[in-house]
Amino acid sequence: MxxxxxxxxxxxxxxxxxxxxxxxxxxxxxxxxxxxxxxxxxxxxxxxxxxxxxxxxxxxxxxxxxxxxxxxxxxxxxxxxxxxxxxxxxxxxxxxxxxxxxxxxxxxxxxxxxxxxxxxxxxxxxxxxxxxxxxxxxxxxxxxxxxxxxxxxxxxxxxxxxxxxxxxxxxxxxxKDELDAWVKQREDALKRDHNKLGRELEYFTTVDVIGQGLPILLPKGARTIQVLQRWVEDEEQKRGYLLTKTPYMAKRELYKISGHWDHYLDGMFVLGDPHDETKECFALRPMTCPFQYQVFLNRGRSYRDLPMRLGETSTLFRNEDSGEMHGLIRVRQFTISEGHLILRPEQLEEEFKGCLDLAKYCLGTVGLLDKCTFRFSQWDPANPNNKYEGTPEQWEEAQRVMGQILDDLGVNYTIGIDEAAFYGPKLDIQYKNVFGKEDTLVTIQIDMLLAKQFGMEYVDADGQKKTPYIIHRTSLGCYERTLAYLLEEYGGALPTWMSPEQVRILPITDRAADYSYELKEKLFAQGFRVEVDPRNEKIGKKIREAQLEKVPYMLVVGDKEVETGEVAVRNRKGEQEVMSFDAFQAKLKEEVDSKARS
Missing domain, CATH: 3.30.980.10 (Threonyl-trna Synthetase; Chain A, domain 2)
Incomplete structure (x- = not known):
């Protein structure tokens, strides 16, 4: 057999x-x-x-x-x-x-x-x-x-x-033993569930009177996301991206040009009556693409302007079904590392490769890449409910080109029928939460349709006006969703470089308290995130609380440390060593600068 x-x-x-x-x-x-x-x-x-x-x-x-x-x-x-x-x-x-x-x-x-x-x-x-x-x-x-x-x-x-x-x-x-193993795995997953950890560690909260899918980022969550955003923006600048900042809303006329009004209206928050053409109507943006196109359209363009790489830390709004809401993973307002590349057709493969390299670099640095999978999301040729823009010939060409690029780059992917955007095929980088539910972290999309709808043209080397291609992409995807996956991946113990609090100084005596604040100022001046716990509590209790809060390093400071200039360094794993303050500062700098994962 x-x-x-x-x-x-x-x-x-x-x-x-x-x-x-x-x-x-x-x-x-x-x-x-x-x-x-x-x-x-x-x-x-x-x-x-x-x-x-x-x-x-x-x-x-x-x-x-x-x-x-x-x-x-x-x-x-x-x-x-x-x-x-x-x-x-x-x-x-x-x-x-x-x-x-x-x-x-x-x-x-x-x-x-x-x-x-x-x-x-x-x-x-x-x-x-x-x-x-x-x-x-x-x-x-x-x-x-x-x-x-x-x-x-x-x-x-x-x-x-x-x-x-x-x-x-x-x-x-x-x-039965397979069920028992599953139950144990699920119990472990519940302990790492970001919806539990994120609330316990005070990264975010939700409030009924604000609404479902609208989380409040508490200071810890806001700080971590700020660190990630600044890092991504700096990395994109190194790679030739131009920073934009566009409105959160627009008139329905913009979305009619882009096709969102016809294909995505149910997923948008509309301000006004969408069906009354006699009155002005606005909608909160579900994506940034039609806004960023206006940067290209601001003046005439030549082939020398291309590729034009536009990046933005974009806050978006999508009217997700209430049954789909889950912590930070699926929300109605979120912030994303969104970008659009406007380019000549012959630049498509090289620019797509650059987008994929950037996404893999970002996901690899934060420690999520090893668990990611890749999906080539295609249209459904039956086009149910008129979901897609364009002709079958245009879709076949876009998917042929994208498939060739993915094969040339050696991407190991599955195919997802009817998972494409309404204007083009895409590569979705997928990730599963601790319960096995899969969502998209990063997308890279090829668009051969919308530039023409917006009248985007450039003068080529032969003097002829031509329509560019567009790549829609994210670098690290949705920051809220990424934070959720990071909390689950690391069990709340985020790598030091992205931890909202990197060092907590624990004075044992009143005399040591003054010295602790001096150390804090020195570390703070170097850009580190530091707090002092001056409470009149036993040192054991202070250490336990810092460990439970997943603070990477604790500096225990007593009279002896004041005299010698040394610090007792304790990490959240319970390991301890005594070293000079300068040595600790150098160790911390190396760990943060290298973006070490542990």
Whole structure:
């Protein structure tokens, strides 16, 4: 038997794993219907890690309810129920779901195309509308390796104007020890979750009356992001970028030229009536590109002006769905290292290479690159809902050119269909949080469309007017999201160079306190971020608190240190050594200047 065939029905096979988890979602639904027949079922797919089922319940599910459901799921597995697929004509399918009192299933059937095959899966007394596939028996699922992990609110069909459902999440494995390992990994993830760490360490907070997805950066978070922003801006300047600063909002007419009004209106915050053409209407910017183009358009351009590299630390606003909000990772207002390169077609590959090199340098320096993956995001040729600008020929050419560039640069990528921007394909640099949820950190996009829409032209060496190409790119991406990933990657112990507080001086005596402030001034003058803890507390307590706050270095100063000019240096790992203050200052400078990760 070949390895491929042998592994077909093992958990290592992604398709088998998906089928396993999909079957678990049906077992979950059957268990709930047995316990509470009045619950109405919506949908229950397998997801990237596990499964869920959306349900309309007359009462909220609690942790105790989830325990009951788990117990019933184990019983169903032991019953070894056969899963049987069958098909019905539309009228009979509707009648079946109406008789079972499942209005969401009736709606799904009504929305299917006229020629759709309508299939069901039956296991014991339970029947569900489903395209499949499934395992052949509930006996294939190990009941003692199932765990329901959470229950959250979810809108039916993602529409906030529709019913609010309850979504029960679960995970399952073929063996109990695999579930135990997953539980331990998840417990470790919870400890590193930026949403927990960032609040405990006072990097950010959220306030109900301000709104969801609008975090407040506390002094620590604001300082770290400032350090990152200044570093990125300086690095971009070294690489020939011109700094811009553009408005946070614009009239709808700008977004109509760019295409955002037609393709992105639902994701924008609009000030005024978007449909009343008789009155002025503004919108907060969801991206900076149409603003930065005005820099190029400010006067006539020649081929000698290109490439023009424009960079901006941009605050953007996107009307994300409330169910998508998560700490600093997905927010409605955020700041990004945004840039646009306007160039001649023959400069495209070299400039794309420069953008990728900059992104890899930034991500590598902060310590995130090793866990990144690359996705070549392409359009969907079917173009559902008229999502994309341009013709199929223009998209094929843009994707051909970008694919050739990625291959020339040796980028190892996956392809994401229907993940492109509405105006062009892009390279997305992806990263997963501690729970395995993937988001985009950095994008590099090729745009052959918008320059023409804005009337952007340059005079080439042959004296002819030509339309430039544009690269949209970020260097470090969204600063809030990057901070979230950094807190998780380092467990809150950020590298010294980006730590909001790099040194805390801990005097033991009153006489040492005055000396501590002298040391602080010396370090502060060198650009280091330093605090003194002058409280009349035991030194052990001061040290423990500094370690819990992840301060990289503590200087313990007593009468002896005052006399000798030395300091007892203690790092947050608990290691300690005595050295001269000058030696410590040199050590700290070398660590910060080199941007060491530890």
């Amino acid at each position: 070949s390895e491929e065939v042998k592994n077909e029905f093992t958990f290592e096979n992604p398709e088998y794993r998906k089928t396993y988890w999909h079957t678990c979602s049906h077992i979950l639904a059957q268990a709930v219907k047995r316990l509470w027949p009045e619950v109405k079922l919506a949908i229950g797919p397998a997801i990237e890690e596990g499964f869920y089922y959306d349900m309309l319940s007359p009462f909220p599910f609690t942790a105790e309810h989830l325990e009951q459901i788990e117990g019933e799921m184990r019983k169903i597995c032991k019953e070894k129920l056969k899963l049987e697929r069958f098909e019905l004509p539309r009228a009979e399918a509707l009648k079946l779901m109406e008789e079972k009192g499942e209005p969401f299933k009736v709606e799904l059937i009504n929305d299917l195309p006229e020629d759709a095959v309508i299939s069901f899966y039956k296991q014991g007394e339970f029947t569900d509308l489903c395209a499949g596939p499934h395992l052949d028996s509930t006996a294939r699922v190990k009941g003692n390796a199932i765990k329901l992990t959470a229950c959250n609110a979810a809108y039916w069909r993602g529409d906030s104007n529709r019913e609010t459902l309850q979504r029960i999440y679960g995970i399952a494995f073929p063996k």
